[in-house]
Amino acid sequence: MPAVTQTREAVEKLGQSSYKWGFETDIEMDMAPKGLNEDIIRLISSRKEEPEWMLEWRLAAYKTWQAMTEPKWAKVTYPPIDYQDAHYYAAPRKKPGPKSLDEVDPELLRTYEKLGIPLHEQAMLAGVEVPEGERMPVAVDAVFDSVSVATTFRKTLEEAGVIFCPISEAVREHPDLVRRYLGTVVPAGDNFYSALNSAVFTDGSFVYVPKGVRCPMELSTYFRINAKNTGQFERTLIVVEEGASVSYLEGCTAPMRDENQLHAAVVELVAMDDASIKYSTVQNWYPGDENGRGGIYNFVTKRGICRGARSKISWTQVETGSAVTWKYPSCILQGEGSVGEFYSVAVTNNRQQADTGTKMIHLGRNTRSTIIAKTISAGHSDSTYRGLVRVQPKASGARNFTQCDSLLIGDQCGAHTVPYIESRNMNARIEHEATTSKISEDQLFYCRQRGLSEEDAVGLIVNGFCRDVLKELPMEFAVEAQKLLQISLEGSVG
Amino acid sequence: MSQFLEISGLCAQIDADGQDKQILRGVDLSIPPGEVHVIMGPNGSGKSTLSYVLAGREEYVVTAGSATFHGQDLLAMEPEERAAAGLFLAFQSPIELPGVNNANFLRTAVNAVRRARGQEELDAVAFLKMAREAAKALSMAPDMLKRNVNVGFSGGEKKRNEVLQMTLLQPTFAILDETDSGLDVDALRIVAEGVNRLRAPTFSALVITHHQKLLDYLVPDRIHVMARGRIILSGGPELARQIDQEGYTKFLAEVA
Numbered sequence: 001m002p003a004v005t006q007t008r009e010a011v012e013k014l015g016q017s018s019y020k021w022g023f024e025t026d027i028e029m030d031m032a033p034k035g036l037n038e039d040i041i042r043l044i045s046s047r048k049e050e051p052e053w054m055l056e057w058r059l060a061a062y063k064t065w066q067a068m069t070e071p072k073w074a075k076v077t078y079p080p081i082d083y084q085d086a087h088y089y090a091a092p093r094k095k096p097g098p099k100s101l102d103e104v105d106p107e108l109l110r111t112y113e114k115l116g117i118p119l120h121e122q123a124m125l126a127g128v129e130v131p132e133g134e135r136m137p138v139a140v141d142a143v144f145d146s147v148s149v150a151t152t153f154r155k156t157l158e159e160a161g162v163i164f165c166p167i168s169e170a171v172r173e174h175p176d177l178v179r180r181y182l183g184t185v186v187p188a189g190d191n192f193y194s195a196l197n198s199a200v201f202t203d204g205s206f207v208y209v210p211k212g213v214r215c216p217m218e219l220s221t222y223f224r225i226n227a228k229n230t231g232q233f234e235r236t237l238i239v240v241e242e243g244a245s246v247s248y249l250e251g252c253t254a255p256m257r258d259e260n261q262l263h264a265a266v267v268e269l270v271a272m273d274d275a276s277i278k279y280s281t282v283q284n285w286y287p288g289d290e291n292g293r294g295g296i297y298n299f300v301t302k303r304g305i306c307r308g309a310r311s312k313i314s315w316t317q318v319e320t321g322s323a324v325t326w327k328y329p330s331c332i333l334q335g336e337g338s339v340g341e342f343y344s345v346a347v348t349n350n351r352q353q354a355d356t357g358t359k360m361i362h363l364g365r366n367t368r369s370t371i372i373a374k375t376i377s378a379g380h381s382d383s384t385y386r387g388l389v390r391v392q393p394k395a396s397g398a399r400n401f402t403q404c405d406s407l408l409i410g411d412q413c414g415a416h417t418v419p420y421i422e423s424r425n426m427n428a429r430i431e432h433e434a435t436t437s438k439i440s441e442d443q444l445f446y447c448r449q450r451g452l453s454e455e456d457a458v459g460l461i462v463n464g465f466c467r468d469v470l471k472e473l474p475m476e477f478a479v480e481a482q483k484l485l486q487i488s489l490e491g492s493v494g
Numbered sequence: 495m496s497q498f499l500e501i502s503g504l505c506a507q508i509d510a511d512g513q514d515k516q517i518l519r520g521v522d523l524s525i526p527p528g529e530v531h532v533i534m535g536p537n538g539s540g541k542s543t544l545s546y547v548l549a550g551r552e553e554y555v556v557t558a559g560s561a562t563f564h565g566q567d568l569l570a571m572e573p574e575e576r577a578a579a580g581l582f583l584a585f586q587s588p589i590e591l592p593g594v595n596n597a598n599f600l601r602t603a604v605n606a607v608r609r610a611r612g613q614e615e616l617d618a619v620a621f622l623k624m625a626r627e628a629a630k631a632l633s634m635a636p637d638m639l640k641r642n643v644n645v646g647f648s649g650g651e652k653k654r655n656e657v658l659q660m661t662l663l664q665p666t667f668a669i670l671d672e673t674d675s676g677l678d679v680d681a682l683r684i685v686a687e688g689v690n691r692l693r694a695p696t697f698s699a700l701v702i703t704h705h706q707k708l709l710d711y712l713v714p715d716r717i718h719v720m721a722r723g724r725i726i727l728s729g730g731p732e733l734a735r736q737i738d739q740e741g742y743t744k745f746l747a748e749v750a
């Protein structure tokens with residue numbers, strides 16, 4: 001695979017080590033005033049044309065949130081966030097839906113272009129029919145700030161009975177489904193950020209795959225933060241019925257900022273008997289400058305429940321962005337023989353801080369979980385892996401395998417591994433392995449003697465280190481992820 | 495003198511626990527194009543250090559002397575520039591790259607030097623065909639290309655993998671640092687044949703070895719003996735046979 005060539009090209013395109021996707025799109029915004037109170041929540045709810053129950057739900061979450069305090073246990077530090085000093089709603093000006101590419105705001109198309117969204121996908125965003133190639137088509141639900149600007153491939157999905165739409169639309173069009181599942185995996189009061197999200201979430205995706213259906217395409221969302229000082233509170237809910245399956249891709253980039261931006265998404269996954277959900281993320285939000293100024297704060301709650309027997313939930317993530325990351329995609333393994341997987345690469349450079357990991361909660365018998373976490377730290381960054389494996393008394397025969405590997409580049413950075421293992425069943429088998437290594441001078445010199453530049457050598461070694469995770473990503477994402485890894489480590493050696 | 499490789503008065507040291515440690519103490523060596531030269535010498539005399547310095551390893555600080563390659567100042571070039579210019583070093587202890595697929599590594603390296611040399615890059619299919627043929631000629635198992643670079647390779651497999659890389663990178667000057675150590679007779683012959691296939695009026699090699707056996711196959715032009723960071727003696731192929739029979743002691747005593 002010509003990964004390194006592509007990486008090289010990507011790096012060359014960068015020119016200087018500035019953030020490639022740091023630009024701002026000038027589209028007129030419809031924006032709520034700064035601050036958070038019941039009126040703002042009512043405004044959001046009315047803008048979204050939500051039913052009454054949804055507004056009640058939000059207001060209840062808001063009350064819960066008001067009684068909570070920000071968690072401080074993670075190994076990250078950042079200045080206090082003034083929650084009243086942000087806008088909680090922003091939407092690009094509503095226009096009638098584009099009928100052809102010409103009708104789409106050229107500014108928006110240029111944004112997609114800069115994001116590297118392939119042309120055919122840009123066309124898809126505009127609803128233009130594209131002949132199907134050999135590869136699996138990708139459907140894109142673009143979250144442009146708080147409103148989904150376009151949703152594509154509706155027809156193919158509709159024919160399969162799959163629902164893939166903005167959550168706000170689902171609230172209106174599929175209220176029963178949303179009401180049945182929303183907040184069942186991550187209750188509003190689960191934590192400070194989930195409560196905040198529940199009160200003010202403005203968009204995100206809803207996916208419903210009916211019984212026995214293999215979703216005919218990979219579902220993809222490009223997230224993007226675009227309005228100044230707009231906190232992003234996406235809400236994603238994916239429900240996969242008995243014997244059905246879906247692969248969901250989430251990727252994002254963000255424009256350059258002076259002020260830190262808060263991002264607190266909630267993702268909930270529900271898998272019934274024999275269902276499978278694969279959720280892949282490539283996260284590349286603006287990490288701040290080399291002093292950490294201006295980066296995104298990413299406080300996410302992602303959790304899936306394997307409700308059904310033999311169901312499977314697999315999280316794969318490549319995290320290179322954000323100034324501060326607080327994120328623990330988790331699996332509740334309730335169904336007998338259900339399977340949870342977590343494959344993660346977290347890269348921190350300069351002043352980035354990441355506290356991430358996973359939780360595997362074994363409730364059912366013969367449940368299995370696998371955790372492969374690769375942490376790469378460079379510059380003055382600090383990275384912590386925090387993983388919980390809990391086996392409840394009824395989970396006889398539960399098995400977990402955890403592998404945590406840290407790679408340090410330079411000697412100014414830190415990497416920490418904090419495993420929590422709680423087994424309440426004698427029959428459970430839990431294995432934990434951890435390693436810490438450095439890119440050695442020997443390795444760099446060996447590669448350079450063979451003609452590779454230092455940056456290419458680092459890229460190759462880092463990609464090798466992450467291979468077990470990268471191979472879990474869908475092909476197109478894997479290529480993008482490899483580029484990202486190298487770009488985010490640029491200038492970290494030598 | 496418009497020589498191919500010219501080394502003159504080369505001195506190099508390393509920082510060993512905060513102390514400057516002098517290793518090369520004035521190496522003089524001249525290799526014309528098309529020749530195979532051999533360096534022999536007791537352990538610790540600086541043979542590997544010389545090969546590292548020529549390849550550009552930064553830990554070794556050159557304190558005096560010069561090295562030119564095709565008239566260019568070799569010491570001013572980055573390691574990858576030296577590789578592109580045609581210098582190849584077969585490591586005495588090849589390095590493991592966990593998770594890095596051998597074929598991918600080889601292709602990345604080959605295309606990096608091809609680009610630098612103004613040649614067209616090879617696509618995956620063309621490259622694999624070439625790599626498979628080269629591996630076969632070295633009697634390497636086909637799965638060696640699929641494994642991670644040098645990870646879990648036996649000593650002999652690592653050495654063959656070095657020769658495979660050399661074959662694919664098509665250097666004009668190759669340094670082989672004890673590539674024959676730890677090889678059985680058959681492997682030794684295969685490796686020697688790999689070097690011989692590269693022999694041409696425009697290709698030279700510097701072979702570091704302790705054993706006459708390899709030289710039976712390679713037929714060198716000159717033998718140099720290195721001791722305490724200097725070339726203390728040079729001669730024809732008969733010198734190697736003499737050392738093989740009598741050891742280094744006599745020669746060291748003569749120069750002492």
Ligand SMILES: Nc1ncnc2c1ncn2[C@@H]1O[C@H](COP(=O)(O)OP(=O)(O)O)[C@@H](O)[C@H]1O
Binds near residue numbers: 553
């Ligand atoms: N990285 C290093 N740190 C400290 N000493 C070194 C280092 N590399 C080489 N030396 C020393 O330099 C001398 C020459 O080593 P080397 O070049 O490996 O010899 P040879 O290859 O001839 O056996 C030895 O004494 C060795 O211990």
Ligand SMILES: [Mg+2]
Binds near residue numbers: 541542543671
């Ligand atoms: Mg040596």
